[in-house]
Amino acid sequence: MNELLILVDEHDNEIGLMEKMPAHLSGRLHRAFSVFIFNSKEELLLQQRADNKYHSGGLWTNTCCSHPIDGEDINVTIKKRLKEEMGMECETEYQFSFVYKASLGNGLIEHELDRVFFGTSDEKPVLNPSEAKDWKYISLDDLPAAIKSHPEDFSAWLKICLPKVISKIKENKSA
Numbered sequence: 001m002n003e004l005l006i007l008v009d010e011h012d013n014e015i016g017l018m019e020k021m022p023a024h025l026s027g028r029l030h031r032a033f034s035v036f037i038f039n040s041k042e043e044l045l046l047q048q049r050a051d052n053k054y055h056s057g058g059l060w061t062n063t064c065c066s067h068p069i070d071g072e073d074i075n076v077t078i079k080k081r082l083k084e085e086m087g088m089e090c091e092t093e094y095q096f097s098f099v100y101k102a103s104l105g106n107g108l109i110e111h112e113l114d115r116v117f118f119g120t121s122d123e124k125p126v127l128n129p130s131e132a133k134d135w136k137y138i139s140l141d142d143l144p145a146a147i148k149s150h151p152e153d154f155s156a157w158l159k160i161c162l163p164k165v166i167s168k169i170k171e172n173k174s175a
């Protein structure tokens with residue numbers, strides 16, 4: 001795997017490029033994106049990561065995540081990655097960004113400036129087994145309690161950004 005991530009400072013200024021593994025071993029801040037797809041009942045489509053992912057294998061998380069590619073429009077990368085991971089085609093819209101740092105076991109550290117995108121689709125996923133092993137819909141009324149009762153089953157970044165996702169949805173509705 002020779003995938004280059006975009007290193008940034010906390011103001012999202014590009015600093016350079018680094019390969020995926022060294023970037024996650026050193027905990028250098030880099031760009032990422034997290035996609036949240038909802039169905040028409042406003043349930044969130046969760047992805048269960050494949051067991052053999054480099055980190056957070058087997059954990060439940062938002063619909064699709066990856067890292068932007070240097071020189072490629074992030075909307076193009078999102079489209080490709082949503083297709084590759086979940087077999088889905090869906091328009092997505094930028095919502096907000098957040099920074100987090102989390103140790104994920106086996107020496108890997110996620111330290112990301114993560115851009116969050118929302119989309120709506122009733123399309124059923126067709127999973128790529130090297131990326132995802134299961135999917136399910138869950139209402140945002142039920143997800144916080146599910147995380148509270150089994151925190152070990154969910155990704156670090158989902159737990160960190162979920163309150164912001166819920167506030168953003170409320171804000172979008174009242175706008």
Ligand SMILES: C=C(C)CCOP(=O)(O)OP(=O)(O)O
Nearest residue numbers: 032033034065066067114157
């Ligand atoms: C929010 C996060 C964790 C971005 C990285 O996502 P992945 O770990 O799923 O990255 P890919 O292997 O799919 O590129």
Ligand SMILES: [Mg+2]
Nearest residue numbers: 064065066085
């Ligand atoms: Mg991914």
Ligand SMILES: [Mn+2]
Nearest residue numbers: 032110111112
């Ligand atoms: Mn990362």
